[in-house]
Amino acid sequence: MLAEELLRKYSLSRTVIREEILAIFLDYPHAMSMSELKDEMSCNCDRVTLYRNLKKFTQKGILHEVYLNKQDSKYVLPESILNPQKEYSEHLHFKCLHCEMVKCLTDQKIMKVILPEGFKKVEANFVVYGTCDACGKN
Ligand SMILES: [Zn+2]
Numbered sequence: 836m837l838a839e840e841l842l843r844k845y846s847l848s849r850t851v852i853r854e855e856i857l858a859i860f861l862d863y864p865h866a867m868s869m870s871e872l873k874d875e876m877s878c879n880c881d882r883v884t885l886y887r888n889l890k891k892f893t894q895k896g897i898l899h900e901v902y903l904n905k906q907d908s909k910y911v912l913p914e915s916i917l918n919p920q921k922e923y924s925e926h927l928h929f930k931c932l933h934c935e936m937v938k939c940l941t942d943q944k945i946m947k948v949i950l951p952e953g954f955k956k957v958e959a960n961f962v963v964y965g966t967c968d969a970c971g972k973n
């Protein structure tokens with residue numbers, strides 16, 4: 836899948852920045868924060884532009900946002916984008932306490948959460964903290 840095809844499929848206009856963002860995500864297997872993404876970008880775009888595009892992609896379902904805490908979200912291409920047979924569903928995440936790597940544990944689905952009457956869900960955050968394979972070896 837190419838960045839350009841994704842933009843077309845989701846009826847988003849093609850811009851250099853959008854194509855580059857998606858190309859970076861298509862190349863990277865784990866979740867990335869906005870600052871990590873910014874470091875990878877070749878164009879010198881400001882945070883507001885990046886933020887707007889990440890929000891847009893998230894709304895369209897091209898990116899999946901992993902809430903870690905209020906200020907700190909990471910983004911990743913959902914499995915359903917790379918593999919259209921798979922349907923998106925909420926799953927567990929893993930965060931390495933050493934290198935900050937965040938990985939989707941897509942095979943481990945989250946049970947349906949039932950809230951008391953009148954309560955409204957905004958986001959759910961299911962993160963397992965620990966050390967990744969690379970960091971665990973040291
Ligand atoms: Zn690690």
Ligand SMILES: [Zn+2]
Nearest residue numbers: 899901939940
């Ligand atoms: Zn995920």
